[in-house]
Amino acid sequence: MLEVGVYIVCMKMAATLGSLMILVMTLGVQAQLKTGFYSTTCPSAEAIIRSTVVSYFNKDPTIAPGLLRLHFHDCFVQGCDGSILIAGSSAEKNALPNLGLRGFEVIDDAKSQIEATCPGVVSCADILALAARDAVDLSDGPSWPVPTGRRDGKISLSSQASNLPSPLDPVSIQRQKFAAKGLDDHDLVTLVGQTDCTFFSYRLYNYTTSGRADPTINVGFLAQLQALCPKGGDGLRRVGLDKDSSAKFDVSFFKNVRDGNGVLESDQRLWEDSATQRVVQNYAGNIRGLLGLRFDFEFPKAMIKLSSIEVKTGVDGEIRKVCSKFN
Structure with a gap:
């Protein structure tokens, strides 16, 4: 996804x-x-x-x-x-x-x-x-x-x-950060397709300084992640957040979270919060035909809302000549 x-x-x-x-x-x-x-x-x-x-x-x-x-x-x-x-x-x-x-x-x-x-x-x-x-x-x-x-x-x-939002944020903090931008329950925003080992390797080897892996990770998926991100390995190696279809826009991300295959802790915690779990289940539990139509309808609305956050219009700001530097 x-x-x-x-x-x-x-x-x-x-x-x-x-x-x-x-x-x-x-x-x-x-x-x-x-x-x-x-x-x-x-x-x-x-x-x-x-x-x-x-x-x-x-x-x-x-x-x-x-x-x-x-x-x-x-x-x-x-x-x-x-x-x-x-x-x-x-x-x-x-x-x-x-x-x-x-x-x-x-x-x-x-x-x-x-x-x-x-x-x-x-x-x-x-x-x-x-x-x-x-x-x-x-x-x-x-x-x-x-x-x-x-x-x-x-x-x-x-x-x-x-x-x-941080991969370490509990749902309560994620909720606050999104609400502060005017984003509500049905503002479905998708995450990046890849992250780096640095941002989740603690879940694989030393979760909560226990010396063990995060118990919420599916056992089979844990082995896959440890192979991709070996202990002491390259922390900047990229890993797809969606193990099934990282280059496609679909709903498999929700199925991964439901099944304990969320890469980032912040994603997997969505299944532990009653409000967000209902949303994840609704999207994960249907066939692509019905689910895709609903998802494809909700996503553009959320993106328009997201892309309107605190924008500068009229005489505010500038029109840069080069995007990487101010005029």
Whole structure:
């Protein structure tokens, strides 16, 4: 299953005034975006982005979950403003949770082509949002009209990445982090298709400093993970979060979690929380025909909501000439 960024979570919205205010503000900003924002100023923009993603996808299909994760991580820090794309030792992309992010070259390539056609018009933040949509579509997932009009942020600091969901987060903390962004129970966001051994090897050899493996891991799957990530081995080796179809957009991720085959602890804990377990079971327990239709319907709605988090529009921010540096 194509997985977004670090975590699939379907959670209940925290019923607090603060969360409701955040949701209202998020929806208000979303209304400032519109589908076809560049239809007159740069009508070829979406086609250029699509062809660029197709070109990279044909060479390496695993770039698709990479682009999805890149967009997810961008939106959780400073909002969906392309801040993750900035290069520099203290920039957001160098924060620990962002190690292993992929797809920067795809966005840079698309931006270069667009600048040659429509200089100073299309933001890097919009290119990233559109590329994420195309990545899902190319992986046998749904497509959807992406509201555009985002502008690029002028701040990118690794120190601000602490609010990203962590593989170590219990469901309660994941719920808080998603609610703080106006995301509720039915905002199904997929996680990145790959992670590094560093982020889960403790589950294989020394869970809770016990010297043993996490007992919630399926025994057969534990052996597979230990073979991929041997004790004392390369912590940066990539491992698919979905052992059955990491390059496809489908629902097998939920079946893996149900069956004790979740790679990240934060994923597997979804089965232990009563609210999120019901959602996982609903998606895991049906045949692809019925389940796929429901999943494909819910996912675009959640992605539109995700990609509207704290966006900058109007005169806020800037339109970068190069995505990796401020103007």
